Amino acid sequence: MPTGEVFSERQIHDVERAIAGAQTDTGLAFSVYVGPLGPNTREKALTLHDALGAEASRSVLVAVDPGLRQTEIVTGPDAKRFLDDHAAALGALAMTTQFNAGDLTGGLVNGLRTLGEHARHPQTLHLDQP
Amino acid sequence: MSTAVVSVLASPAFAAQRRYEGDDPGPGLTALETLALFVGIPALVIAVVYVLVFAGSGAKGPRYRPGVAWRGQPQWWGGPADAERAVDSAQPTQSGGGARAHW
Numbered sequence: 001m002p003t004g005e006v007f008s009e010r011q012i013h014d015v016e017r018a019i020a021g022a023q024t025d026t027g028l029a030f031s032v033y034v035g036p037l038g039p040n041t042r043e044k045a046l047t048l049h050d051a052l053g054a055e056a057s058r059s060v061l062v063a064v065d066p067g068l069r070q071t072e073i074v075t076g077p078d079a080k081r082f083l084d085d086h087a088a089a090l091g092a093l094a095m096t097t098q099f100n101a102g103d104l105t106g107g108l109v110n111g112l113r114t115l116g117e118h119a120r121h122p123q124t125l126h127l128d129q130p
Numbered sequence: 131m132s133t134a135v136v137s138v139l140a141s142p143a144f145a146a147q148r149r150y151e152g153d154d155p156g157p158g159l160t161a162l163e164t165l166a167l168f169v170g171i172p173a174l175v176i177a178v179v180y181v182l183v184f185a186g187s188g189a190k191g192p193r194y195r196p197g198v199a200w201r202g203q204p205q206w207w208g209g210p211a212d213a214e215r216a217v218d219s220a221q222p223t224q225s226g227g228g229a230r231a232h233w
Contacts, residue, residue, distance in 0.1 A: 006194075006202030015207055035204025042230065050220035051210055057223060067200030073228045080227040088229035096233035104194045 006034070011105040018109040022060075022116035028079045029059040030115070032108055037065040037072065045072035060088075060115065064095070066104060071095050073115075087118035196233070 007015070019030045031052060037044040045063040052059045057076040060083055064071050073088045095111030098104075159167065194200075210216035 007205055012205075012207075019207055029208065031206070031208035033204065033206045033209065035202070035206070036200070045228075046222075046225075047217060047220050048206075048209075050223050051213070051216040053210065053216065057226075065200070066194055066202075069196065069233045071231045071233070073230070075226040075228050077224045077226045085227045085229055088227065089231070092229045092231035096231045099194075100196060100233045102194055102196055 007105065014105055015108050015112075018112040022112045022119075025116035026082055026119040028082060028119065029055050030112065031059055031061045032112070033061065033063045034066065034104065034108075035064075036067060037063055037070060041065055041068060041070045041072055045074050049074040049076065062091075062095070062108070062111065062115075064099070064104070064108070066099070069099070071099070083115060083119040087115065090118050091115035 015032060019032060022028075022030045029052075033045075033048055041063070045061065048063055049056055049059065049061040052061065058078040059076050060079050061074040062071070063074070071092050073092050075083050075085075075088060091111045091114045094114040095107040098107030098110055204213075206213055
């Protein structure tokens with residue numbers, strides 16, 4: 001593997017756009033981390049999620065360790081109301097399917113799209129609609 | 131009838147032997163020219179197609195290969211400005227939910 005820059009400009013831009021798309025779809029804050037997660041991947045992912053500070057509660061963190069082949073999705077308490085664990089698992093599945101084929105960027109983009117689509121949108125009751 | 135058909139079909143076979151007036155078959159090819167024509171040009175075409183195919187994938191940037199050790203720099207989209215300090219001073223927040231997957 002090459003050291004240093006792992007994603008090309010275009011790939012970085014693609015993921016940025018996918019994040020922006022998921023954010024407009026759900027109103028939640030999305031954050032994507034790709035890098036080593038240490039021996040305890042879940043703990044590290046939770047720490048990264050905590051590091052988002054005030055935003056953490058309404059944030060969804062996607063943490064991917066390509067070396068350990070592990071994907072962790074962490075949702076804050078507020079974010080969980082819209083993106084339940086089932087939807088998060090669907091997103092994780094969408095990602096790992098493409099990661100397995102060696103396509104990190106494509107997996108992230110598709111996974112974020114899946115997360116955005118499956119996040120439960122709170123029902124708004126409009127009286128003028130049946 | 132059948133003799134005529136056979137002779138018409140077989141006429142190209144006699145082309146080398148028959149000489150018409152004004153016929154100019156030109157000088158023959160040397161071994162080198164034959165090689166260039168029937169080996170060199172196809173090889174060139176193959177090379178051009180090869181370059182066209184693999185130049186595209188090269189421009190896409192380095193590719194992640196499952197199972198190969200990862201030594202790249204961490205990349206964090208939408209992370210805190212000073213990631214290292216933010217991680218060190220992170221306060222545990224209320225637990226939410228999430229999912230995990232291995233591939």
